[in-house]
Amino acid sequence: MLLWLLLLVLVPVGIRSDWLSIEMPRHAYEGDRVVVACSGENNSKIKRLMYYKNGHRIATYHSASSYTISNARSSDSGSYYCKADRTWFLFVDTTEETTSVRLTVQELFPAPRLTVRPLLPTEGNSVTLSCDTRLAPDRSRTQLRYSFFRDGHALKSGWSSSEFGISALWKEDSGYYSCEAMTATRSVSRRSLQSHVEVQRIPVSGVLLETQPPGGQAFEGNRLVLVCSVAEGTGEITFSWHREDTGESLGSKSQRSQRSELDILVIGESHAGRYYCTAKSDDDLIQSEAVNITVRIPVSQPVLNISAPGAHTYIGDIVELHCEDKRASPPVLYSFYHENVSLGNISVSSGGGVSFTLSLTTNRSGNYFCEADNGLVAQRSEVVALNVTEAPFKVRLVNGRHRCEGRVEVEQDGHWGTVCDDGWDMKDVAVLCRELGCGAAKHTPAGMLYPPVAEENQPVFIQVALCNGTEEALAECEQVEAFDCGHDEDAGAVCEALLLRPF
Known part of the structure; x- marks a missing residue:
């Protein structure tokens, strides 16, 4: 009994010795895994192992075991040590304690700073957000991910770059922005x-109001686009189109454009x-200048008329070819053809046709047509x-224009x-002109003015025609029978050349 009392008195309590030791890093960074390991010379004798931080017990194990800080924080900084209860002699236990080890957990990177460029963004323009921080020098290869809010x-979220670009900001995107950096x-x-x-x-x-096609030139049956634009303006803009001369509203559209x-x-x-347009943003309403829209009408199939009754006339006649497209927008180029051979063309700058x-100095029988072209279509x-054909008249005028x-x-x-x-006067010419179907009598020139002179063997059939001017033909006029004229006294005549106009 005395021996037991003696052993109890001699048992060391809370002693520090080399039997129990502690191993752990002195320095760590946030997020690191830190292992605090306490062990004895013979771990099998450990009956209870306790870990302490700053004097407070933080873990207890009933055998040798390490204490792990899986995700270090600055709050994990402090003094660590451990105690172990072990069998000292036979059934006598003792408690041993290690020295303290100071752990300092350092900041891996400071809180980031958000930078906005430009500082005062305008609607519709891009903005760059930068999330700036700095890793500890010996951890510069640590990968960071960035999120923006x-x-x-x-x-x-999870952006690998510290910069984030927003292609366009609008008024309603105003607010409080922040960012986060994360390992x-x-x-x-x-x-x-x-x-x-x-x-x-x-x-x-x-x-500004513009048109497509440009210049306000529209074409009947085609599409016309009225383009309303602003030199400046952001946010939702309401565009409206109007017709000035009638006061008609054509429609409106609201969009961010x-x-x-x-x-x-x-x-x-x-x-x-x-036409004009307006643009409205908030309380601002601006009107464009008016644009004049003209509608050009393409040519349709023109109509050709020839001033010859029944499309029949005689050599020597003067005819008029009239080509017209009543609706085509000027200017129109009219071209005339005989058997696909061009006769000529005439351009008109106003409505209506052209003649x-x-x-017909020679026989020009055949097919005639015309073509109309106003630049839109031909x-x-x-x-x-x-x-x-040859004229059937019993009289004729030769070698004239x-x-x-x-x-x-x-x-x-x-x-x-x-x-x-002899005696050839304006009354005679008037009858002649009437018989030929020409216009009014104009002159009584000498026949020699229209060479070549008649052949010598060509007879002179009328010596003197005594017309009173009302006859329908020379044959109806009284005549003098004597014939003593040569071809140097042949008579000539000039009548007004009337165009044949059946249309």
Whole structure:
């Protein structure tokens, strides 16, 4: 009994010895895994192992075991030591304690700072958010991920870059922005302070109305686009289109754009007029200048008329070819053809058709047509056939500029002879002009003015014609029978050359 009492007195309590030791790092970074390991010379004798931090017990094990800090924080800094209860002698236990080891947990990186560029963004423009921090020098290869927030809601998470670009900001995107930097393992994260971003709105200005096709030139049956744009202006802009001359509102569109289009799918003549547009943002309403819209009408198939009754005329006549497209927008180029050979062309700068004068000095029978072209499209008329023959008259005028001018000849028994200028006057010419279907009598020139002179063997059939001017033909006039004229006294005549106009 005395021996037991002696042993109890001699048992060491809470002693520090080399039997129990502690191993742990002196320094660590946030997020590190820190192992505090206490062990004895013979771990099998440990009955209870206790870990302490700053004098407070933090863990207890009933055998040798290490204490692990899986995700170190600055709060884990402090003095660590451990105690072990072990069997000392037979059934006598003792408690041993290690020395203290100081652990300092360092900051891996400071809280980031959010930078907004530009500082005062305007609507519709891009903005760059930068989340700036700095890793500890000996941990510079640590991967960080970045997240960006507006009013607490994530804009982008797990971004590998410290910069985040927003292509366009609008007024309603104003708010409090922040960012967060985090290690790839999510063991350490820090968020920046909030920065208030106020997105500036630019009022509308410089409203312009343009057309497609340009210049306000629309084409009947085609599409016309009215393009309303602003030189400046952000946010939702309401574009409206109006017709100035009628006061009609054509429509409106609201969108986040500095340009909007209104389509008129099929243009007609009734769409011609003055147009303008307006642009409204908040309380700003700006109107464009008016644009005059003209509707050009492409040519349709023109109509060709020939001034010859029944499409029949005689050699020496003067006819008129009239080509017209009543609706085509000027200017229009009219071209005339005989059997696909061009006769000529005439351009008109106002509405209506055009006439082309053709002198039939030779037999020009055949097919005629015209073509109209106003730059939009070219169209051909239908073909008109014209029959040209010798005149059936018993009188004629030869070698003149047209069949109503020249040396006078008359026909008897199938032979042509001349008329003497004795007594030849305007009454005689008036009858002649009437018989030929020409216009009024103009002159009584000498026949020699229209060379070549008649052949010597060509007879002179009329010596003197005594017309009173009311007869329908020379044959009806009283005549003098004597014949003593030579061809140097042949008579000539000039009548007004009337165009044949059946249309």
